[in-house]
Amino acid sequence: xxxxxxxxxxxxxxxxxxxxxxxxxxxxxxxxxxxxxxxxxxxxxxxxxxxxxxxxxxxxxxxxxxxxxxxxxxxxxxxxxxxxxxxxxxxxxxxxxxxxxxxxxxxxxxxxxxxxxxxxxxxxxxxxxxxxxxxxxxxxxxxxxxxxxxxxxxxxxxxxxxxxxxxxxxxxxxxxxxxxxxxxxxxxxxxxxxxxxxxxxxxxxxxxxxxxxxxxxxxxxx
Numbered sequence: 431x432x433x434x435x436x437x438x439x440x441x442x443x444x445x446x447x448x449x450x451x452x453x454x455x456x457x458x459x460x461x462x463x464x465x466x467x468x469x470x471x472x473x474x475x476x477x478x479x480x481x482x483x484x485x486x487x488x489x490x491x492x493x494x495x496x497x498x499x500x501x502x503x504x505x506x507x508x509x510x511x512x513x514x515x516x517x518x519x520x521x522x523x524x525x526x527x528x529x530x531x532x533x534x535x536x537x538x539x540x541x542x543x544x545x546x547x548x549x550x551x552x553x554x555x556x557x558x559x560x561x562x563x564x565x566x567x568x569x570x571x572x573x574x575x576x577x578x579x580x581x582x583x584x585x586x587x588x589x590x591x592x593x594x595x596x597x598x599x600x601x602x603x604x605x606x607x608x609x610x611x612x613x614x615x616x617x618x619x620x621x622x623x624x625x626x627x628x629x630x631x632x633x634x635x636x637x638x639x640x641x642x643x644x645x646x647x648x649x650x651x652x
Contacts, residue, residue: 503567
């Protein structure tokens with residue numbers, strides 16, 4: 431007599447994921463991708479580093495591409511949580527922008543971020559559209575949150591901006607400037623000393639942004 435095949439075990443569709451394991455996987459993936467590159471790391475290795483099974487990694491993230499994108503997004507969220515963009519209308523605008531600017535530059539100029547930037551520019555990342563996934567989880571998230579802060583400040587009469595999303599993108603592009611490019615291309619040296627110029631660069635960028643979008647006087651020439 432032939433036996434009926436036993437049904438395969440399946441996870442409950444509504445079963446919550448273990449957030450501790452998810453965090454461990456993201457932490458391991460972030461470190462290993464930066465150290466060994468995307469192609470140099472396997473899901474087995476990430477599972478071993480995180481202290482979980484490979485099945486658990488796939489259960490949380492589905493595939494390697496998704497895990498990479500989520501690890502990059504998690505790094506950005508840790509370094510610049512949405513709370514940093516709290517409009518705080520009573521706080522001086524320049525002080526608020528300097529806080530955001532310092533947090534942003536610290537994030538993009540860390541050794542991990544510089545290594546990640548180089549990795550995202552490789553042909554493999556572009557081909558897999560992972561650079562685009564990072565763009566949505568990193569820069570777009572930051573610019574969208576900053577746009578809301580600008581919108582509140584415009585409403586309060588502290589800024590005059592016609593195109594807020596464009597101004598938001600300009601702010602972060604201005605902050606990167608040549609200094610970040612020099613770090614990415616390893617052009618910093620004892621002569622250039624990027625760290626010595628960091629704060630002056632950040633303050634000059636914030637002041638330029640404020641001058642560009644300061645409310646115009648009624649009698650000012652357009």
